Amino acid sequence: MTPPPGRRTGPYSTGRHHGSPASRHGSPALRHDDRRRTFPALEPRTGREFASSWWGNAWVRALEDTALDLARLARGRTYARGGHVDAITVTPGRVTAYVHGSRARPYRTEIRLRTLSDEDWQDFLAAAADRPEHIAALLDKDVPQALATAAELLPTPGDLVPDCSCPDDGYPCKHAAALCYQTARLLDRDPFVLFLMRGMGERDILAELSHRNATRSASERTAAAPLPTVPAHEVLARGRLPALPPPFPLPGQPGRPPVYPEATGAPDPIALDLLAGEAASRAHTLLSSGADPIAGLSVWQDAVRLAAAHPGSGLTASTRALYRDLAAATGRTPTDLARAVAAWRQGGRPALDVLEEPWDPPAGPFDRARPALAAADFPHFRPRRNRLSTSALQLRFGRDGLWYGYESDTDREDWWPRGTPDKDPVGALTALLAHEGHTRADG
Incomplete structure (x- = not known):
């Protein structure tokens, strides 16, 4: 491996790099090498x-x-x-x-x-400085799980x-x-x-965090405006209560949850952090718009939404744990959840319905789809309920009037959502082929 420029990478130490006092011969003390x-x-x-x-x-x-x-x-x-x-x-x-x-x-x-x-270090330092409890944990020789995954x-x-x-x-x-x-x-x-x-050595990390924390504190002191107050004795002396003050202004973004320590028998800290963050975001949206962003979702739909909101597709350690726990809580497998997440990212709740609910569409757009595909030189799609399929490609017609692309290994019947939904079946197929690099759909 190639070490970062300017850093010593020799594997052995002389023992002097810890910064010993000046020797009896008057040589100066050596500086501590924080990177060795x-x-x-x-x-x-x-x-x-x-x-x-x-x-x-x-x-x-x-x-x-x-x-x-x-x-x-x-x-x-x-x-x-x-x-x-x-x-x-x-x-x-x-x-x-x-x-x-x-x-x-x-x-x-x-x-x-x-x-x-x-760039990775900037992400880490930003995540640490963004929450004072993270800095406190690091100084206490502890690593919050949410910070380690940053x-x-x-x-x-x-x-x-x-x-x-x-x-x-x-x-x-x-x-x-x-x-x-x-x-x-x-x-x-x-x-x-x-x-x-x-x-990155300890001194460099702590110096950078100290600088970021000081900058953040100065910014917050400048931005904070005093709230209006009324002396309590004046209110009581009037004999009647004054009108309520105006509500506090809505913050620009949801608050940040605290760090949850890992403890035997306690819920997973990453799961607690996720749920607290989701609750804050939901409350912020409700206060700002008056609408609950997840009202009406089933437990399964909300689990899919949670997983889809966290990138990685189950590939990183944190998302693998998230997928595993959400799947177990809903009685599904991680593969079921990953497929549902692909659908949610394709088009939200309507796309998830298309994945899970075959139906019989009325005559009209569905019946006109095969001639349109044939005219575009894609004649080999076979109809079944709301689906048009070849051996490896599929278009599904949703109740919202959109066509959704799917792909499977040839003759496997293992369909996964791909591409962008479109009102035009040819447009949806074109997006699917462009997404996967195919040249034909008549396999």
Whole structure:
């Protein structure tokens, strides 16, 4: 991996970078290098688990979900518990240590992972500075789950790339596995180790957050206007209550929910954060417009709406958990939910109805669709209820008078919403073909 410009990435430390006092010979004290940290060898582990924090366990899962040989993982755990891993050095994109194996000379072992881009870091810092409780959590060596997903800080399967000087070609070998397990213990103690792995040191993060927080506070002090008040003794002296003051002005955007800690037996913090944010947004819309944006939705429709409002299509760790939990709560599978989300993004509630409710349309637009398609050189669509199908493409006629495109693998009958709805079946088909890069619809 290529380290960020201007950053030291050598895997070993002389031990002097921690900023020792001036020596007896009068040499100046060395500055602390915030982008290179070395941790003494950890004491042998006696407990079964290597991590107690949720982010430390996420690191362990990323290792174990990628491993190709469970026996090597078990051997790595034994090595880690037995104190075979020497001092660990962490630099951006790299974790390095000597690991003792069966021979006298230890093996040089490292774990590499991608550093975040400048844009990723800006997203992370903005999310942290936007909520004072996030800054407080970081200072307390805690990582809110909502904050960790702002820039995909946590590794996913395939993110961790092991390398070792031993002759074992396992992925990972037992020495790299041992280093990973011991690294999880470091993350437990100090989450800023994870940030350093991703490319930014603790001092830089805290300095940037301090600057953003000061700027935000100054802006809020300038923008805040005093509210009118009436002395209570004056009101009581009049013998009658005055007219109510005007309502508070509506804020420009919904409020932000607090950080929810992770606790045994408690609801998932990400789910609580999501629901609180949704409640704030719904209340803000109701106050500003007088209309409830989700009135009339069923539990299933609201679950689809929630999932569709969070991009990632179930691919990131946070959206996978969201899809899993929403599907389980509604008695559906994650695949059912993902298909419904595709429909919702295609056209909202009417598109979801088209996905789930076949119906028999009256004569008229539906009956004219096949001749229109044939005239456009697409003659092979077969009708069935409100659907026109080939072996791989399908158009569905909605109760709203729009045509919705669908696609499936040939002869699979596994239809997924695609393209943009259109009043014209030829237009809907053209959008579907352009979306998927097809050239013909008569498969």
